[in-house]
Structures are given as structure tokens and as C-alpha cells.
Amino acid sequence: MYTFSSKLKTFSFILMAVGLLGIGYGFYTAPKDIKEVEQLLAAENHGGHGAIKHEVSVANESHVVGEDSKVAKVSEEAEHSEHLNHVLHQLQNKPWAALYVACIFFLLISMGTLAFYAIQQVAQAGWSPVLFRVMQGITSYLPVASILFFILLVLSGLHFNHLFVWMSEGVTDPKSANFDEIIAGKSGYLNFPFWIVRAAIFLLGWNLYRYYSRKNCLAQDEADDNLNYKKNFKISAAFLVFFIVSESIMSWDWIMSIDPHWFSTLFGWYVFASFFVSGITMIAMVTLYLKSKGYLEYVNTSHIHDLAKFMFGISVFWTYLWFSQFMLIWYADIPEEITYFVTRIQVYNLPFFGAVAMNFLFPLLILINTDFKRITWVVVMAGIVILLGHYVDFFNMIMPGTVGDQWFIGVSEIASVLFFAGLFIFVVFTTLTKAPLLAKRNPFIEESKHFHY
Amino acid sequence: MSNKVIYAIYNDDDVLMDAVKKTRAAHYHIEEVFSPFPVHGLDKAMGLAPTRLAICAFLYGLCGISFGTFLMNYVMIQDWPQDIGGKPSFSYIENMPSFVPIMFEETVFFAAHLMVITFYMRSKLWPFKQAENPDVRTTDDHFLMEVAVNDNESELVSFFENTGAVEVKVIEKH
Numbered sequence: 001m002y003t004f005s006s007k008l009k010t011f012s013f014i015l016m017a018v019g020l021l022g023i024g025y026g027f028y029t030a031p032k033d034i035k036e037v038e039q040l041l042a043a044e045n046h047g048g049h050g051a052i053k054h055e056v057s058v059a060n061e062s063h064v065v066g067e068d069s070k071v072a073k074v075s076e077e078a079e080h081s082e083h084l085n086h087v088l089h090q091l092q093n094k095p096w097a098a099l100y101v102a103c104i105f106f107l108l109i110s111m112g113t114l115a116f117y118a119i120q121q122v123a124q125a126g127w128s129p130v131l132f133r134v135m136q137g138i139t140s141y142l143p144v145a146s147i148l149f150f151i152l153l154v155l156s157g158l159h160f161n162h163l164f165v166w167m168s169e170g171v172t173d174p175k176s177a178n179f180d181e182i183i184a185g186k187s188g189y190l191n192f193p194f195w196i197v198r199a200a201i202f203l204l205g206w207n208l209y210r211y212y213s214r215k216n217c218l219a220q221d222e223a224d225d226n227l228n229y230k231k232n233f234k235i236s237a238a239f240l241v242f243f244i245v246s247e248s249i250m251s252w253d254w255i256m257s258i259d260p261h262w263f264s265t266l267f268g269w270y271v272f273a274s275f276f277v278s279g280i281t282m283i284a285m286v287t288l289y290l291k292s293k294g295y296l297e298y299v300n301t302s303h304i305h306d307l308a309k310f311m312f313g314i315s316v317f318w319t320y321l322w323f324s325q326f327m328l329i330w331y332a333d334i335p336e337e338i339t340y341f342v343t344r345i346q347v348y349n350l351p352f353f354g355a356v357a358m359n360f361l362f363p364l365l366i367l368i369n370t371d372f373k374r375i376t377w378v379v380v381m382a383g384i385v386i387l388l389g390h391y392v393d394f395f396n397m398i399m400p401g402t403v404g405d406q407w408f409i410g411v412s413e414i415a416s417v418l419f420f421a422g423l424f425i426f427v428v429f430t431t432l433t434k435a436p437l438l439a440k441r442n443p444f445i446e447e448s449k450h451f452h453y
Numbered sequence: 454m455s456n457k458v459i460y461a462i463y464n465d466d467d468v469l470m471d472a473v474k475k476t477r478a479a480h481y482h483i484e485e486v487f488s489p490f491p492v493h494g495l496d497k498a499m500g501l502a503p504t505r506l507a508i509c510a511f512l513y514g515l516c517g518i519s520f521g522t523f524l525m526n527y528v529m530i531q532d533w534p535q536d537i538g539g540k541p542s543f544s545y546i547e548n549m550p551s552f553v554p555i556m557f558e559e560t561v562f563f564a565a566h567l568m569v570i571t572f573y574m575r576s577k578l579w580p581f582k583q584a585e586n587p588d589v590r591t592t593d594d595h596f597l598m599e600v601a602v603n604d605n606e607s608e609l610v611s612f613f614e615n616t617g618a619v620e621v622k623v624i625e626k627h
Contacts, residue, residue: 327550333539368511 002295002432008425015422022415026095034081037088089162090406096161097402102416103152104254105278105394106424107145108271109387112279113138114210115243115272116310121213121236127306129448130298133437134287136214138279140431141424143210146203153199153254157192163402166190166260183260190260195253202246209239221440229443247272255394258401262340264329270321271397277314277359278390281383283307286428288376295437301374302453308373311386312363318393319360343400348407351392358389391417457602458484460587461613462595462620466492469596472616473498476600479612484599487591506575510568517563521556587624595619 031037117135120128156163165183170176172184183190213232220228248268256267264270284307290296291304329337344352362385372378399407439445463469469492476483483499496503526545529552534542541547573579591597602609606623613621 323550323553327553330550370507 002290002429002437004429004433005293008429012422012425012429015418015425017422019415019417019419019422022411023095023099023419026098026412026415030095031088031091034084034088037084037091040091041084041087087406090403093162093402094406094408095412096156096163097399098412098416100152100163100402101391101394101398101413102420103145103149104398105275105391105417106141106420107149108275108394109278109282109424110139110142110145111206111247112275112277113283114142114206114279115240115247115276116279116283117213118209118236118239118243121232122240124233124444126444126447127303127451127453129439129442129445130296130451131283131287131303131307132217132439132442133432133435134290134296135283136210136217136435137428137432138282138286139210140214141427143207144423144427145420146207150199150203153196157196164257164260165401166257167192186260190257195257198249198253202250205239205242205246209235209242213239217439217442218435220442221436223441226441226443229441244272255397258398259340262337264325264337264340266321266325270318270325273314273318273321274390274393277311277318278387280307280310280314281386284311284379285383285387288380290432290437292376298438298449300452302451304376304379305370305373305453308367308379308382311379311382312367312373315359315363315367315386318390319356322356322359340400343404344396347405348396348400351396355389355392355396358385359393362386362389456626457606458624458626459598459600459602459606459609459613460620460622460624461598461600461616461618462588462590462622463598463617464595464619465617466495466596468617469598470495470498472598472613472618475616476598476612481600481609481612484601486599487587487597489592489594489596492596506568506572509571510564513567513571514560514564516567517560518556520563521552521559524559525552525555 031040113135117132117139120132120135155161157167159167159169162168165171165180166186168178170178171180172187173179174184212235216228216232216235220226220232251268251271255271256263284304287296287299287307288304291299326341329341363382366378366382367373395409395413442448461472463472466488469486469488473483473486473495477498477500486495486499488495522545529548530542530545536542540551545552586592587599588595588597598613600609600613602623610621610623
């Protein structure tokens with residue numbers, strides 16, 4: 001049995017406390033009205049009008065596109081106030097978006113782990129059963145994350161923030177000044193009730209699988225036949241079918257709909273690759289931590305080697321999808337699609353290309369070596385870079401549509417990550433103390449104990 | 454000086470592995486082991502050095518990506534920078550995404566083919582090569598260990614008979 005070291009527990013509490021303070025600070029310092037924005041902008045650029053007007057053109061495309069025709073007609077004064085209003089929304093979105101990115105990132109890390117776990121069950125992998133309890137520990141964060149994330153979605157729906165443009169008042173009403181024909185055309189799919197019900201179904205489905213899978217796995221320890229194991233096999237197969245459908249829709253709902261004027265067909269796979277590799281990396285990191293504390297007797301370097309191979313392979317897979325999405329749109333250069341990347345390259349240049357360096361070049365060059373994949377510090381280092389890289393990847397997906405050119409990785413962003421990291425550590429390691437770290441009667445456990453590559 | 458060798462023939466890979474370990478422990482020099490299929494762990498038991506073929510492949514891949522980059526840069530940017538459908542041919546980086554498929558394929562092509570050719574050269578394999586089979590059964594269901602004899606013929610024969618060999622032959626090699 002694992003005992004939660006008091007040091008780690010304190011560490012997780014510190015992370016949560018510091019994170020909460022930072023999140024609070026982020027919300028407290030967000031501008032409340034247009035006057036504050038005006039002061040902010042005046043302090044930032046002394047150029048006055050000219051510089052400010054220039055920003056309008058670079059600013060967030062999804063907001064601007066629908067307003068283009070109007071902007072041309074209105075007087076300079078009105079344009080100025082419209083701009084201020086726009087910046088106000090972006091700045092008010094900033095702490096919310098920071099919270100949203102961190103929340104969905106850790107939620108999806110536990111989902112990536114859950115998908116990997118289900119695949120291992122269905123594939124009847126002979127190497128991984130010694131890691132099942134570690135994976136179950138990581139996925140125990142899923143229920144907590146689901147609740148927090150669902151609350152965040154509901155708050156968005158109740159207009160506490162402007163994360164989702166398509167939720168604003170009047171976008172579907174032809175008489176409103178806010179009317180957006182493109183979004184109105186999508187309102188059969190993008191409407192709050194349907195959207196929130198979908199989210200509830202997906203989160204519920206994932207959590208149900210996690211709950212029963214863990215329950216059966218624990219029951220298998222005490223049983224004298226393999227019924228529970230077979231049950232797990234079946235529900236894992238069913239889950240994977242449900243997962244791939246729900247995952248795809250989830251990526252449209254929670255991420256792609258941030259930019260409701262834009263769409264991409266391989267987006268679901270791209271998001272999947274991003275959190276799948278993060279999940280596998282997290283399994284490797286937690287495994288290495290527990291191993292270093294002497295809790296995983298049967299885990300040897302071959303298990304680590306296998307995990308590192310998955311980290312390497314799926315990193316390359318992510319890059320393949322990243323590039324396929326980018327290159328197809330860049331090559332054809334269709335205006336309604338390319339705006340997505342124009343914003344990212346012009347305004348998010350470093351994070352946009354930095355993510356490729358962190359998620360592709362670094363793991364490619366480090367984890368290609370067989371000997372390196374067995375060295376703890378190499379895998380940990382690669383893991384840290386991959387996890388940070390995929391945080392940046394989610395940052396790139398969500399921030400341009402919510403805060404536009406007002407982005408910054410500052411107090412709000414870091415504090416949100418710290419809070420969820422602390423919560424994640426606390427929940428995961430608490431669950432790890434609840435059951436033995438080695439599944440007893442898994443049919444493949446003997447093979448897994450003696451696995452060597 | 455005669456160059457006699459012992460052919461110890463086995464019909465089971467487990468017995469062979471044991472025999473290899475015993476032979477190494479007794480400090481007899483194993484010239485070669487012939488097997489109809491790869492025996493997992495045999496190279497380790499024989500104490501063979503690990504292959505460096507993967508390192509070769511990595512370097513060949515680097516050559517491939519350099520060649521692909523050079524080719525596309527020279528052809529598309531330096532030599533005749535045409536406007537083809539509005540693609541920006543002003544510098545390599547500006548038109549880079551459209552070259553990536555070629556750079557990727559060149560990398561894989563160089564790495565794969567040069568590595569295979571390296572393998573053929575290092576293991577001396579080519580189309581009209583004379584097969585070096587000491588016993589035809591080694592391609593079907595028998596394993597053969599070849600050990601050099603240095604004036605200790607009877608000692609070696611009895612040693613190998615004790616390792617579970619189905620047949621021990623002393624052969625004069627030319």
C-alpha cells in the first residue's frame with residue numbers, strides 16, 4: 001500500500017493556495033469598465049489614436065469579421081469606443097480563459113490516461129497490468145475535473161464571461177446590432193441547452209466507465225474467477241467506441257466553438273493526440289515518482305522504455321496532425337479558414353511555433369535513443385517539456401479566440417495551472433493510497449511482472 | 454597447424470542457449486552459431502557487441518533531410534523562383550510547408566535504403582553469393598555451433614556431447 005507522503009501533500013496544498021490567490025488576483029485586477037481600459041491603453045501606448053486604430057485590424061478575427069461592414073461606416077469616435085469595448089471584453093476574458101485552459105488541460109490529461117488504460121485492457125497488453133493502478137490513480141482526477149469544468153461551462157452559459165462569442169446576446173437575432181449571420185446559421189448546433197446537455201452526457205459517460213472499470217478491477221482482486229476481468233474487457237471496448245465519438249464532438253464544442261467562424265475536419269484527432277500524449281506522459285511521470293519512492297516493485301526499465309516509446313510515437317503523431325491541419329489550410333489559403341492561423345502566426349508567433357519545438361523537436365531528438373528511454377532523468381525531462389508543450393498547445397487553441405492580442409502568460413495563467421496541478425496531485429495521490437499498487441489476479445499480471453524488452 | 458573445427462548440432466533452441474552459456478563459461482571460442490530462425494537472447498549469450506545500424510540510419514536520415522532541403526531550396530528558391538499559384542518563393546522559410554512532404558520522404562528514403570545497403574555490405578550479402586551453410590539442416594530445424602579446436606579434440610568432443618548435442622562432428626576446414 002502507498003502512503004501519501006506528508007511533504008507531497010503539503011506541496012499540493014501550497015500549490016492550490018498559491019493558485020487560488022493568483023486566480024483571485026487575476027479576477028480582481030481585470031478592468032471593470034471602459035474607463036479603466038482607456039487608462040490602461042493610454043499608459044501602454046503614447047501614440048494615442050493612430051496606434052490604437054492599428055490594433056483593431058490585428059485584433060481577434062472572430063469578433064471583427066462580423067463587424068467589418070459596420071466599422072467602415074461609423075465615425076472615428078464610435079470606432080474608438082467600439083475598440084475600447086472590444087479590448088475590455090478581451091481583458092475581462094483573460095482570467096476566465098486562463099482558468100478554462102488549465103481546467104480543460106488537466107481534465108483531458110486524465111481523459112488521455114483513461115483512453116490509454118481502456119486500450120491496454122482491450123488490446124490485452126502483457127506489459128502494462130503492473131501500471132493499471134497508477135493509471136486508475138491518475139484517472140481518479142476525472143470526476144473532480146468534470147464537476148469543476150462543468151461549472152465553468154455553465155457559468156459561460158450564464159454570461160459570467162465572454163469566452164464563447166456565439167453565446168452573446170443577440171447574435172442570432174436579425175434585429176440586434178450583435179447579429180451574426182454565420183453564427184445564426186449554426187445555431188441549430190451551437191445553442192446553449194443542446195451544448196450543455198451534450199457536455200453533461202459526455203462527462204457522465206466517461207465517469208461511468210472510470211467508476212465501473214475501477215470497481216471491477218478491485219473486485220477481480222478478491223474473486224476466484226475471471227468474470228470481472230471479462231466485464232472490464234467488454235465495457236472498455238464499448239467505452240472506446242463512445243469515447244472516440246464523444247471526443248470528436250467534445251473538441252468541437254469546448255475548443256473549436258471558441259472560434260465559431262472557423263472549422264477544421266481533423267480537429268478532433270488533433271486535440272485527441274495532444275491530450276493522449278499528455279496522459280501517457282503523466283503515467284510515466286507518476287510511475288517514475290512512485291518507483292523512485294520504492295512503491296512499484298515489479299516496474300522495471302522495460303516498462304519505462306515502453307512508456308517512453310509511446311511518448312515518442314504519439315508526439316510524432318501529434319506533429320503529423322498539427323502539420324496536416326496547418327499545411328492544408330496554409331496551402332489553399334481560403335480566407336475564411338486562414339484567419340485562424342493568421343492570428344496565431346502574427347499575434348502568437350512564439351507560442352505557436354514554440355509548441356512545435358517542445359512537442360516535436362525536443363522529444364524527437366531526446367527519445368529516439370533506446371538507452372535514453374531507460375534513464376529516469378531523461379524521461380522526466382522529456383516529460384516536463386512535453387507537458388508544458390501541450391499546455392501551450394491548448395493555450396494556442398483557446399487564447400486567440402478569447403483574449404486575442406491581449407494574451408500574456410502572467411499571474412492568471414500560471415496561478416490557474418498551479419491550482420489545478422495542486423488539486424491533481426492531491427486527488428491522484430490520495431486515490432493511490434486507497435488500493436494496493438499491484439492488481440492481484442489480472443490474467444496478465446504474471447507476464448507483466450516479468451516483462452522485459 | 455590444422456584448422457579443425459567442432460560442429461556441435463542441436464535440435465532445440467533452449468538446449469542451444471544452455472550449450473552456448475556453458476561453452477562461454479568453459480572459455481572455448483565460439484566461431485559461429487547457425488540457426489534456422491532468430492533465437493531471442495542468443496547474441497547476448499554469445500557476448501556479441503550490439504549493432505550500430507540504428508546510428509547509421511539516423512545519420513543517413515540527416516543526409517536525406519539535408520539533400521531534400523538543398524534540392525528544394527536550389528530548384529524552387531535560388532534557380533528559378535517563379536510565382537506558382539501565389540506561393541511565396543522569396544525565401545525558403547516562407548514556402549517551407551509545401552516542401553515538408555519532400556523533406557520527410559527524402560529523410561525516410563535515405564535512412565531506409567542506405568541502412569539496408571549498409572546491412573548487406575556489413576553482412577556480406579549479395580545476389581550471386583556462395584551460400585555458407587555448414588549443414589543443410591540448419592536452415593530447417595537444427596542449430597549448429599562451430600568451435601575451434603586447438604589440440605584438445607577429444608576433450609572438446611566429450612564436452613559438447615555433454616551439452617545435449619544430437620551430433621558432434623570434427624571437420625577439417627579449408
